[in-house]
Amino acid sequence: MSTTTTSTTDAAPRRRGYGSLWAAVPREFGFLILTMPIAIIGLVIISTVFFTGLGLVAIVVGIFLMVASFYIARGFGTLELVRLRWAGRPEIRRPVWERVDSAQGFWRAVFGPFIDGHYWLYLLHSLVVNPIVSIVSWSLTVAWTATALAGVTGWIWQPFIPNDERTFWLNQWLLERFLPDAAPIDPVFGERVLEVLIGVIFLLTLPLVFRGLTLMHDAIARGMLGAWRSEALEREVAELAASRGAAVQAEDASLRRLERDIHDGPQQRLVRLQMDLATIERRLEHDPDSAKALVGEARDQAREALDELRALSRGFAPPLLQDRGLASALESLAARSPVPVEFENRLATDASLPAAIERNAYFIAAELLTNAAKHAGASAIRLRVASRDTGASGHWLDLWVTDNGHGGASPRPGHGLAGLEERVHGLRGLIVVDSPAGGPTVIGAHVPYVPVAASAT
Template sequence: MFSAVTWKEIAHLLLNLVEAIVGFVYVVTTVSLGAGLSVTVIGLPLLALGLMGCRGLGRLERRRARALLGVQVDDPRPPRPVGPGFLPWLWAGVKDPVAWRHALYFAIRLPWGIVTFTVTLVSLFVLWPVLPYLSRGMANVDRSMVRGLLQPSDELELRIAELESDRGVVVDTAAADLRRIERDLHDGAQARLVALAMDLGLAREKLLEDPEAAARMVGEAHGEVKVALQELRDLARGIHPAILTDRGLDAALSSVAARCTVPVAVTVELPARPAEAIEGIAYFTVSELLQNVSKHSGARRASVDVWRAGDRLMIQVEDDGRGGADLATGSGLAGLAERLDSVDGLFVVSSPVGGPTTVTAELPWRDRDFRKADPVKQRQRRR
């Protein structure tokens, strides 16, 4: 008795003839007619519509292959016109490489459909014992044709789709950062400054009638000013610390390590400073990892190593804590992984229960444009 997979393959091969006839007739009629009339007004629009129909037939064929052959092929993205209007749409449709590959698929299917239908039908009565082997071989050819001609155009298109997804992560992260900054300003420095203004107003009223009380209130307000300034410094450090801009990763990461609750050895070996965006992501990655070390690890020591390997900026943070960190738990580590993935980076966590924990991050290396990074020196050079 044949297996369920074999029966699905047989059904697919028997349906090939119908699919091949429909696809071949459609391609020959629409594409050939559109190409033949391309010198007229209706020719190119008819060709673009015909190619669009090839995409629709390809979608049905992918579903049939998915159901009967188990082939998982993603649907290609629709063509993107370079601008609004009819002509950009027409040009995008006519030069669509995915649609042309779909048309080629259905153009060459007719002889193959006749062969597979005939061999399968005859084998059901004459070559019954070897039918599973024949059907598997012909079905594998069909699988190859679907993967080769009906999948997204190439690695570039897949990469574009991936980058579009990553762009969404970047936008969401930026929005979350803006909400955090707004919340910190509202709940911290802004509330403290409002209270400070009220205290100074009361002190002004008491200045003549009770100078000692007014002086005491001004002294308290002075202390509140110091606290507000420190909160603003901390907030600015969370956006982009001045030490990172002025002195680079080595000094900035040493400053972060000094605030960690465990001793941290920092080693930064870079031939030059990377681009500002990459440098900033590296800084905040290490900063968040060391915060996790302080809060959750129970470690006695930690280390941070940063170096360049080819066209990658490498970061490794280790601690001898209890371990058990896991990206799958939806923790802050998962957010870091998404942030690095959005810039074509990598994030790997090794943290067995009992420790130690090693986090390795990779970022693409991009050279810094010092003309943009230091406009003051650039103006001086122009003078």
């Protein structure tokens, strides 16, 4: 069986050297040289709209102009984040603009930017911070680039420029000040050599300057234009609440299904068994032959009720799961399947699965094997369980069930796979279904977990 490995972490960044700085120079130069024009355009447009709206705030149109300035500032701030990403900087997580309560009326949506701190930070960035910083970075970019290029190429084009009236030579002034006893040299030749040295120094430091200026813009953008940590925590709480709700719904559906199965199956057989025993008791003395026949029927009823209870008990975690762990419980589950199951255990010896994860994994595997045996028309099933450590994304438990049936399985509402999907999502995991018509069917459930040893520390 082929398995799918999902890479959740990027490769560790390699150590960057001086050559890699030069490789990034074209993109960083493009970013820096366009910074001031974009900042000035944004300053002119946003200041015009915002302060016009502020002057007309007494009437309704002023409010709409101020709101428009907020959205324009948001657009220029987003453009800055996109440009930084294009310049090779790591992506900055953007704020979540669409709020859950943003669709609760027209005026609430209009006044939303006034109470959202991100809009004010974007406005401050466009009106004050970015214009000032961009002037500094743009000036340094132009000056450093011009000095480097002029220095290393000046000896080519400067001979064509008349300098008869020139009275000050920088190389002579430096020699007279620091080396007064040095032999005199031709001032024109000395000036050319000095300019080349200066140009080489500026050229060698050019990628360092570009990287520093780009990092300055990146730091400012992360502080003013990026999402806040509190928003990430808020979103995490919302996801946990949704996951808990999905888990409760899945468990409630499982309990209702179990109650219905017990009512329709073993309970009816036990009621009939009770009635048969009462009849046997009445006929035992007067009609022993008929009572003997009823005893055989009662025995059949008891056996069938016991078989149904055993089948239903597969929905409960067996004692073997608590005593010997998930691998042994799944191996026993595979052995009891009416369809031959090949079990493959790839659990790490130090997996240390929490009890809740083991219990849910057992339920998921039992449901998948039952579906494959009842609905897939399969003659062979393969069950595979594995654990993996993805590093930054934590530990994951993988369950794969493959059958050679007729395929066509999908998590449609009201079907077993839909309930499984809710259960897996309740565990903050994901389920993958690959079941083309004609088979085979491959279903994978992937559940994150925290090892017991790690959670206890």
